[in-house]
Amino acid sequence: MHKIESPEESRKLLDKIVSDLSQSMTKKDELTRFWFFILICFAAVGLWGWIIQVKNGLGVTGMGDYVSWGLYVANFVFFVAVSLVGLLISSVLQLLKISWAKPVSRAAEQIAIAAVALAGIIIVMDMGRPDRLLNVVFHGRFASPIVWDLTVVSTYLAISVLLFYIPLIPDLALLRDRPAPGLPGWKLKLYKVLALGWKGNEKQYKTVAHALRVLMVLIIPIGLSIHTVTSWLFAATLRPGWDSTIFGPYFVVGAFVAGTAAVVILMYVYRLRYGLKDYYQDVHFDNMGKLLVLVCLVYLYFNVNEFLVPVYKMKLADGVHLSTLFSGGYAFLFWFVQIVGLVLPVILIVMKPFRKPLPLTLISVVILVSAWFKRYLIVIPTMEHPFLPVQNVPDSFKHYQPTSTEIMIMLFSFFATLLIISILAKLFPVITIWEYAEEKGIDLKYLSEKSESSKS
Amino acid sequence: MKTLGATVGAAGLAGGSSLLSACNRVEQVNGDKITLLTSSGELVVVDRSQLKPAEIPSLTENQKRGREGLPGRSWVMVIDLSRCRNARECMRACQKHHQLRPEQHHINVLQMQDTEETAPYYMPKPCLHCDNPPCTKVCPVNATFKREDGIVLIDNERCIGCRFCIAACPYSARVFNWFEPIDADKYEGVTYNIEANVPQKKGTISKCLFSADRLRDGKLPSCVSACPNGVYWFGDRNEDAVTNGTTKETVSFSELVEKGAAYTLMKELGTKPRVYYLPPKDRAFPFEGDIS
Numbered sequence: 001m002h003k004i005e006s007p008e009e010s011r012k013l014l015d016k017i018v019s020d021l022s023q024s025m026t027k028k029d030e031l032t033r034f035w036f037f038i039l040i041c042f043a044a045v046g047l048w049g050w051i052i053q054v055k056n057g058l059g060v061t062g063m064g065d066y067v068s069w070g071l072y073v074a075n076f077v078f079f080v081a082v083s084l085v086g087l088l089i090s091s092v093l094q095l096l097k098i099s100w101a102k103p104v105s106r107a108a109e110q111i112a113i114a115a116v117a118l119a120g121i122i123i124v125m126d127m128g129r130p131d132r133l134l135n136v137v138f139h140g141r142f143a144s145p146i147v148w149d150l151t152v153v154s155t156y157l158a159i160s161v162l163l164f165y166i167p168l169i170p171d172l173a174l175l176r177d178r179p180a181p182g183l184p185g186w187k188l189k190l191y192k193v194l195a196l197g198w199k200g201n202e203k204q205y206k207t208v209a210h211a212l213r214v215l216m217v218l219i220i221p222i223g224l225s226i227h228t229v230t231s232w233l234f235a236a237t238l239r240p241g242w243d244s245t246i247f248g249p250y251f252v253v254g255a256f257v258a259g260t261a262a263v264v265i266l267m268y269v270y271r272l273r274y275g276l277k278d279y280y281q282d283v284h285f286d287n288m289g290k291l292l293v294l295v296c297l298v299y300l301y302f303n304v305n306e307f308l309v310p311v312y313k314m315k316l317a318d319g320v321h322l323s324t325l326f327s328g329g330y331a332f333l334f335w336f337v338q339i340v341g342l343v344l345p346v347i348l349i350v351m352k353p354f355r356k357p358l359p360l361t362l363i364s365v366v367i368l369v370s371a372w373f374k375r376y377l378i379v380i381p382t383m384e385h386p387f388l389p390v391q392n393v394p395d396s397f398k399h400y401q402p403t404s405t406e407i408m409i410m411l412f413s414f415f416a417t418l419l420i421i422s423i424l425a426k427l428f429p430v431i432t433i434w435e436y437a438e439e440k441g442i443d444l445k446y447l448s449e450k451s452e453s454s455k456s
Numbered sequence: 457m458k459t460l461g462a463t464v465g466a467a468g469l470a471g472g473s474s475l476l477s478a479c480n481r482v483e484q485v486n487g488d489k490i491t492l493l494t495s496s497g498e499l500v501v502v503d504r505s506q507l508k509p510a511e512i513p514s515l516t517e518n519q520k521r522g523r524e525g526l527p528g529r530s531w532v533m534v535i536d537l538s539r540c541r542n543a544r545e546c547m548r549a550c551q552k553h554h555q556l557r558p559e560q561h562h563i564n565v566l567q568m569q570d571t572e573e574t575a576p577y578y579m580p581k582p583c584l585h586c587d588n589p590p591c592t593k594v595c596p597v598n599a600t601f602k603r604e605d606g607i608v609l610i611d612n613e614r615c616i617g618c619r620f621c622i623a624a625c626p627y628s629a630r631v632f633n634w635f636e637p638i639d640a641d642k643y644e645g646v647t648y649n650i651e652a653n654v655p656q657k658k659g660t661i662s663k664c665l666f667s668a669d670r671l672r673d674g675k676l677p678s679c680v681s682a683c684p685n686g687v688y689w690f691g692d693r694n695e696d697a698v699t700n701g702t703t704k705e706t707v708s709f710s711e712l713v714e715k716g717a718a719y720t721l722m723k724e725l726g727t728k729p730r731v732y733y734l735p736p737k738d739r740a741f742p743f744e745g746d747i748s
Contacts, residue, residue, distance in 0.1 A: 057658045058617070059634030065560070068622040068632060128617015128632065128659030132597075135616050139597040146596035146620055238590060238626045238725050386628045387722060388581065391566050392547075393559050 010442045011449075017437055019180055021429045023274035026182035032426075039419040046412015049405045050125050058128050061406040064397035066390050067383040071402050071410050072126035074375040077251075079119035079413070080153070080230045081371065084252065085259020086112025086160050087223030091216040100287050102439060103279055103431045107266045109164040110430075111259065114420035116157045116226075122413045145232045152225045159219045164424075165194075166211050170434040173198035174447050187427065200448030227251045234378065240317035241382035250302040256295040257342075258371035261364035264288050266421070268361040270430050279431050282357060289355030292364070296346045303338065320385050329399075330381050333373055341370025497552035512647055519611060522650030522668070525603030531666055532606070533582065533680070534689035534698055534712055536734040540565065540578040541685060541741030549682030553667065555654050557638050560631040562664035563679050567745040576747050577736035580687065582679065583608060583629040583664035584721060584729035591621035591630065600661065606693075606730050607668050610653055612660035621661060626725055630663040666690075676701050685740070693730075 053060050063070045090105035090112075124130050140147045172195035179188055198204060231251035234242035244250070264285065271280040310318045311326070325334045345363050348354045354363065380400050390398050402410075434447055490504050513521065542565050550562045562582060569576040585608050592600050592608060599615040602608050622630045637643075637656035646655050651668035667677035675681070680688040680701030691698030691709055699706045712718070716734040723729075 057633070057635040064634070065622065065631045066628060068619040126618070128619070129615065132614070132616045135597040135599075135614055139599075139614060141596055141598045144594050144596040144620070146594070146618060150596075233620070234623075236594060237624045238727075239623070383623070387626050388628050389566055389568070390628070392561060392564055397559070 007446070010446050013440060014437055014442050014446055015178075017440070017442075018174065018178060018433060020274075020276065020279070021431050021433050021436070022175070022180035022183070023276070024270070024425045024430050025187065025427065026180055027274065028182070035422065036419075039415050039422060042415040043412050043419055046408050046410075046415065049408035049412065052405055053125070053409065054130065060403060062396070062401045062403045064400075065393065066386060066397050067380060067400035069126075069379055069383060070400055071376075071406050072122055074372075074379040075410055075413055076119050076123045076126065077230060077378065078258065078372050078375040079115045079122065079417070080227055081251070081255035081258045081375070082262050082368075083112045083115035083119065083156070083160070083259070084223055084227050084255035085263055086116075086163065087219050088256050088259065089263060090163055091219045091223070095213075095216050099439070100284055102435055104263060104267065104284060104288070106164075106167075106429070106431055107270065108259070108263050109160060110421050110424045111262050111266060112160045113157070113164055113424070114417045115262075116153060116160060117420060118413045118417045120153055120157065121416070122409075125409055125413075145229055145236050148229045149226070149233065152222060152229055156219070156222050156226045159215055159222055163212070163215050163219060166208055166215070167432050167435065168428055169195060169198050169208065170200060170205070170447065171429055171432060173200060174433055175429075177448065190427070200444065205444060224252060227255050234382075239382050240315075240385065240387075241321040241378075244306060246302060246305060250306055253295060253299045253302055254371070254374065257292070257299050258368060260288065260292050260295055261367040261371065264292070264364040265361055265368065268357055270425070271357065274430065276431070279436070280357075285357045285360050286352070286355045289349045289360045292360075292367070293346055293349050296342055296349075296367075300342055300346070303342070317385070317387055321382060324381050324385065325377065330377060334377060337370045337374045337377060341367055341374065515613070515647055518647070519613065519650050522609060522611070523601060523603065525605035525607060525609075525668075526672060527604065528694060529605035529671075530693040531585070531671065532691060532693045532698065532709060532730050532732065533585075533666070533677075534709070534716075534718060534732045534734060535580055536687050536689070536716070537577055537579060537736035538734065538739045539685050539687045539741075540580060540736075542567075542578045542745065543684055545682040545684055546580055546679035546688070549678040550664070553654075553678040554652060554662065554665075555638060555643065555656050556631070556662070557635075560633075560662065562629075562631070562662070567743075567747050569747050575736070575739075576743050576745060577739065578743070578745065579733070580679070581627065581629070581721075582666075582731060584627055584727070584731040585664075585666060587728035587730060588726055590624040590626065590725075590727060594620045594624045596620065607666050608663075609650065609665055609668060610661055610663060611650055612653055612657045612662065613648055613650075615657075615660040617659040617661070619661070626722060626727065630661055633658050633660055633662065 061070060061072075085108050089101055089108035093101035094105060124133060127133065136147060136150060172191040175183070176188060176191045176195050228248035228251065231247035235244055235247035237243065267280045267284065267288070270276055307322065307325075311322050314322070324330050345367050348363055349360065354360060384398070384400060434444065437447065438444055488504050489501050490507070491499055491501050493499055512518075544565055546563050547561060547565060550556070551558070551560065554562055556562065564581050566579045566581055567576060568579045585606055587602075587606070589602055589608050592602050595601075596618060597614055597616055599612070600608065600610045600621055617632070619632055622628075622632060633656050636658045640655070640658070643655035648655065648657075649669060651665065651672060653662050653665055656662055667675070667679075670677060676690050676699060677688075680690045683701050686700050686702040688701045689698040689707070689709075689712060690701060691706070693709060696709050697706050698709045698712060712734075713732050718732040718734050720729040720732055
C-alpha cells in the first residue's frame with residue numbers, strides 16, 4: 001500500500017470516492033421509486049396473508065398433523081443460512097487479513113442483518129399462537145432447542161447490527177462534514193446523531209479498531225451456534241432424515257454456500273446500479289468465485305456423508321425416506337439441487353471465464369435458488385414419512401402442498417428482506433468509505449476536514 | 457343462564473359425566489326438567505331440583521393439580537391386539553370426550569403389517585405416555601409435561617403452537633388445532649379443564665391424556681370404557697392391577713404382560729412407553745382392512 005503524500009491529490013481522490021460511494025444514497029430516479037413501490041406492495045400483501053392466517057388459524061396453510069412444519073420453517077432455515085455469510089466475510093476473512101474482502105464486508109453485513117431479522121419474523125408467523133410469544137421468556141425451558149435458538153439468533157442480530165454500525169461511524173461523520181450534493185436534510189440530521197460526535201482523532205480510530213476486533217471474534221461462536229442450534233431443531237428428533245450427528249457442520253457449510261452466492265448477487269447489483277466498477281472489480285468477483293468453489297466442495301463432501309452412509313445401510317425407515325429423495329416423488333428436486341445447484345457450479349466456476357462478474361452472478365442465482373429448495377427438501381420429505389402409517393386422515397394431510405396464503409406470506413419474507421437491504425443501501429454507503437480511502441493510501445486526517453460547502 | 461349451564465353439573469344423574477367437566481345447558485324443556493349435555497357428549501334430562509353447583513376449580517387451581525397428577529399412581533395401558541376388530545368405538549368416544557374434529561385422533565386404529573409374509577392386524581394407537589418422552593423435552597414453554605403418575609399432559613392455555621412436539625414424537629400421537637375447534641361457540645366461556653384438554657383452542661396442541669379427568673373421578677379412560685371387544689386393559693402399575701374396560705375383570709398387570717409376551721412400540725428408540733401391546737396371536741376376528 002503506497003501512501004499518497006500530496007494533500008491536493010489526497011483531497012481530490014477522497015472527493016471522488018465520497019461522491020462515488022454516496023451514489024446509493026443520492027440516486028433518485030423512477031427506477032428507485034418503482035423498486036420500493038414493488039417491495040412495499042408485495043410485503044404488504046404478505047402481511048395481509050398473515051392477518052388472514054391469524055384470524056382463521058394455521059389451517060389456511062397446506063400443513064397438517066403429519067407435515068406440521070412446511071414452507072415457513074424451510075424459509076426460516078434458509079434465512080438463518082443466508083445470514084451466516086456475515087460471519088464468514090466480515091469476520092473470518094477480515095481476521096485473516098484478506099484485504100480484498102474489505103469492500104465486500106458491508107454488503108455481507110447488510111444481508112446478514114436483513115436475513116436474520118426476517119428469520120425471526122417468519123418463525124413468529126409459523127406459530128399457532130403468536131400472541132403468546134412472550135411465554136418463551138416467562139415460561140422458557142432451558143432444555144428446549146427453541147429457547148437456545150431464540151437466544152443465539154437475537155444475539156447474532158445484535159452483534160451483526162454492531163458490526164454494521166461501528167465501522168460506519170467515521171463514514172457518518174464524513175458525510176456529516178462534507179455532505180454529498182443531493183442528500184436530503186433529514187439524512188444529514190440522522191448522520192449527525194448517529195455519528196455520535198466523531199472527531200476522527202487517532203484515539204477514536206483505535207477504539208473502533210479494537211471494538212471491531214472484539215466483535216469479529218465474538219461473532220464466530222455466536223454465528224456458528226445460530227446455525228448449529230437451528231440444525232438441532234431437526235437433529236434432536238428421532239425422525240429418519242433428521243436423526244443425524246453431522247447436521248450442525250452440514251448446515252453451517254450449506255449456509256456459507258447460500259450466503260456467498262447471495263453476496264455475489266448483491267455485489268453485482270450494486271456495481272451495476274451505482275456504477276461501482278472500480279470498487280467491486282473483476283478481481284473481487286474472481287475471489288468470491290474461488291471462495292464459492294471452496295464452500296461448495298466442502299458442502300458436497302457433507303452431502304456425500306449425509307446420504308451415502310445411510311443409503312449403504314438402508315435401515316428400514318431411512319430407506320423409505322431415501323427412496324423418496326433418490327427415485328421417488330422428490331427425485332427431480334433432489335437431483336436438481338445436487339447437480340445443478342452444487343456439482344455443475346463447481347465445475348463451471350473452476351474455469352476463470354465463469355468467474356467474471358456476469359457469469360458468476362448468474363451461477364450464484366442458480367445456487368441460491370437451489371439452496372432454498374435444499375431447505376425445502378430437508379424439512380418436508382422427512383415429515384411426510386413418519387415411523388407409523390398415516391391413516392384415517394384427509395388426503396391433504398398425506399402430501400404437503402403449500403397454499404396460496406402460505407406462498408403469499410413466504411413472498412412477504414423475501415420482499416421484506418430486500419426492503420431492509422434496499423433501505424440500508426439508501427441510508428448508508430454500501431462500501432465503508434474510510435476503510436477504502438485508507439486502503440487507497442489517503443491519510444485519515446483528511447477525512448475529518450470539513451468540505452467547503454459545509455464551512456460556509 | 458350461560459354461567460349456570462357452565463357451572464352446573466349433573467353428577468350422579470348423568471352417569472359417565474365428570475364433576476370437573478363443565479356441562480352445557482342446551483335446551484330448557486319446562487320449569488322442572490332441564491336438558492343437559494354431559495362431558496361425554498350425551499344429552500340427559502334431569503329434574504331441576506336435583507341440580508347442585510359442581511365444584512369447578514378455578515383455572516389456576518385446575519392447572520396446578522393437573523400438573524401434579526394423582527399421588528401414588530402409575531398408570532399403564534395394555535392393548536390386546538388379538539381382540540381388536542376395528543370397531544372404532546374407542547375413537548368415537550375419545551373424539552366426543554375431547555371435542556375433536558373427525559380428522560383429529562387422540563387414539564387412532566391403524567392397519568399394520570410387519571412384513572409381507574406376516575398377517576395384517578389392527579393396532580389402536582393412543583399416546584404412549586413415554587417415561588422418556590421426546591415431546592416434553594423439546595417444548596420451549598413447559599406447556600407439555602410429564603406428571604408424577606406417568607401421564608404426559610398439555611396445558612393449552614400456555615402452548616405457543618410451535619409444533620416442535622409433533623416433530624419430536626416418533627409415534628405421530630399429537631394433533632394440532634389448525635382451525636377453530638369444533639363447536640367452539642358452544643363451549644365459549646367454559647373454564648378450561650387441563651385434564652381433558654377441553655375446550656380445545658385454536659393454534660394449540662392436543663393429544664391423548666389417558667382421560668386424566670375421568671381417572672380423578674375413579675373411572676376408566678373413555679376409549680377403554682367404550683370398547684365392545686375387550687381390547688383394553690387399564691390400571692395402576694404400583695398396584696400391579698389392570699382392569700378390562702369391557703369385562704371389568706381385574707388381573708395382575710405383571711402377569712398379563714409376562715404371560716401374553718407383551719411388547720412396547722419401537723422400544724429401540726428408548727422412549728420407554730407406558731402402553732403395552734399383546735401380540736395379535738389367535739385373533740378373535742378376521743382382518744378386513746385395505747392391506748392384505
